[in-house]
Amino acid sequence: MPTILLIEDEAALALIVKDSLEMRGFTVEYAADGEEGLRRFQARTPDIVVADVMMPKLDGFTLARQIRARDQAVPIIFLTARSQTADVVQGFELGGNDYLKKPFSMDELIVRINAQLSRQPTAAVAPAGPLPIGRYRFDYPKQKLALDGGPSADLSNREAELLKRLYDQRNQVLERNTVLKELWGDDSFFNGRSLDVFITRLRRHVKDDPQVQILNIRGIGYKLIV
Template sequence: MGRMTTPARTPSPALTRPDGSPVRVLVVDDEQMLTDLLSMALRMEGWEVRAAGSGFEALQAVREFDPDALILDVMMPDLDGMGVLQRLRQNGNDVPVLFLTAKDAVSDRVAGLTAGGDDYVTKPFSLEEVVARLRALMRRSGTALAAEVEPILRVADLTLNEDSHEVERAGTPIELTATEFELLRYLMRNQRRVLSKAQILDRVWHYDFGGKSSVVELYISYLRKKIDAGREALIHTVRGAGYMIKAPQ
């Protein structure tokens, strides 16, 4: 599997089931590293996620989990993605399906869409693209609804307006560069959650800087000087794990 990339995107309204509960997504692939990465990205959207490592596991999980969408790899060792889709459709299950296909497998993509798949992405792919495709599939199918969200993020006396890009602490405006703003927004959208350097690089810079995580440390220090200097600290280092933002106890 090639390296996945993460292009920038505008924050989107949260998706829920019609009853207000979190949407459910089943990720099916025999590469555990891939299912782990996808599951992490989907959970960061506030969704419930289950993973399956084979076609037969997928069919069982659909019965138990009742997902609102499937991410389904075409190539699997026991029952391939086409076989899973065929059995689902034969049983009257019209859950939206997003296929994962090899980059040059045009025939797979055509066959998948012809068999009743709803969309596909090719490997290597962007985690953000997968999330965006799933959102579109679920909204089109009516399995999920978009909730109106407040553009203001708050942590203690720190506020960030996602629409106007204004940042204030205790009513005092704080000027941030575009990159500092994206880093702060990512921290604030995940307050009280430890974010690793790798996660931050993927979300804020969209590529890995050749593995040079020092750029994260540098920008965290920039933010601390602007956000925390002379005030009670909101940005914290969790040694050996990453960074988090949280209100004082």
């Protein structure tokens, strides 16, 4: 059965969530703070992480940053009472996959968990060699992007998958709903915000070649101009 790493400092809430998940067949590893959560993650990589944002010793955002330095693939769901747009965007920028506001129902949490666990993005076909994107060379299998033969920047798995799809549709529109369903599993509001964050990241990666642009096509999607 899938293993969930639950990191929550509110003991009463953690007990309810842990018992409810185990009753539905999940294996739950529990940690009461961010530092313990990171130790448990390093000892045994779970199938998914469910973490509070505001925790002692190591907050959820810092925890996510450290997890993403080690593992780009494991899904992370944030639990938080904070719902400002800036907080949501920061969570996605740090590699979060979903965001659930407290108080929440267990049914909603389980739906979110199952959606992340069942998401199987269709991988783009690996090219024979680095792809030319203006002055950049994109090594899709290795998830690296280099400018003019210089040092390579490492891309996350999600960044590489998104850039490959933009490249395959270069100078044409990549539809937003299509990429959301392929890489995120559905086109919900929070997944849409996550996609926006990754588009912003890619723009930063290619900012040193002014001939390369990633345009918003309002209401439709994005276009890579090379």
